[in-house]
Amino acid sequence: MESEARIQGILRTLERHYPHASLALNFRNPFELLIAVILSAQCTDERVNQVTRTLFERCPTPQALAAEPLESLEQMVRSTGYYRNKAKAVRACAQEVVEKHGGEVPRTMEALVRLPGVGRKTAAMVLGNAYGIQEGVAVDTHVLRVSQRLGIVDEKTPEAVERRLMEMVPRAQWTWFSNAMIQHGRMICTARKPLCSRCPLADDCDYAQQTGRGT
Numbered sequence: 001m002e003s004e005a006r007i008q009g010i011l012r013t014l015e016r017h018y019p020h021a022s023l024a025l026n027f028r029n030p031f032e033l034l035i036a037v038i039l040s041a042q043c044t045d046e047r048v049n050q051v052t053r054t055l056f057e058r059c060p061t062p063q064a065l066a067a068e069p070l071e072s073l074e075q076m077v078r079s080t081g082y083y084r085n086k087a088k089a090v091r092a093c094a095q096e097v098v099e100k101h102g103g104e105v106p107r108t109m110e111a112l113v114r115l116p117g118v119g120r121k122t123a124a125m126v127l128g129n130a131y132g133i134q135e136g137v138a139v140d141t142h143v144l145r146v147s148q149r150l151g152i153v154d155e156k157t158p159e160a161v162e163r164r165l166m167e168m169v170p171r172a173q174w175t176w177f178s179n180a181m182i183q184h185g186r187m188i189c190t191a192r193k194p195l196c197s198r199c200p201l202a203d204d205c206d207y208a209q210q211t212g213r214g215t
């Protein structure tokens with residue numbers, strides 16, 4: 001069991017450095033965030049923001065996106081990679097939002113993860129960032145990597161890591177915590193070359209202690 005004091009220390013440091021952590025994806029409503037997160041798989045947020053600017057001009061509602069021809073969607077999302085699957089997923093997702101939820105993105109984890117292309121990470125991001133509902137900790141590649149390097153989780157899969165983080169982090173902070181860890185993973189604890197000597201979490205980090213990189 002991770003020591004409570006250590007977790008508290010990590011949370012305090014994150015609060016100091018990322019007090020208002022938020023997603024880098026642009027969105028004006030829950031539906032736009034839902035689609036942006038689906039498109040962000042294996043793609044940078046900057047690229048997704050470029051693509052969604054055009055996409056939501058042409059398809060501003062779930063109804064419009066659901067009715068858009070697949071070939072047209074493929075062209076619009078092409079630069080985000082895996083564009084055939086993504087075009088299918090966002091269209092199918094929009095269709096279900098229209099047909100099963102009256103055009104409103106659902107507000108529960110249970111309903112969200114039943115939508116095509118939506119897993120727990122996407123659902124937690126949408127609930128937390130668009131609705132302010134804390135139903136999970138979104139574990140993306142950054143949250144997974146930083147948590148494992150810090151040594152606050154032994155678990156390997158995003159699902160298991162999420163369960164562990166939900167036990168350790170107060171519920172009111174789940175969304176902020178995930179956003180802060182994503183920001184930290186992007187800016188400091190990068191995948192290829194973590195900048196441990198500049199990292200405010202180094203004193204609490206297993207990786208830095210084991211490699212001596214935090215000094």
Ligand code: SF4
Pocket residue numbers: 146149150188189190194195196197199200201202205206207208214
């Ligand atoms: S000390 Fe290094 S490995 Fe640990 S969180 Fe910071 S950047 Fe990542």
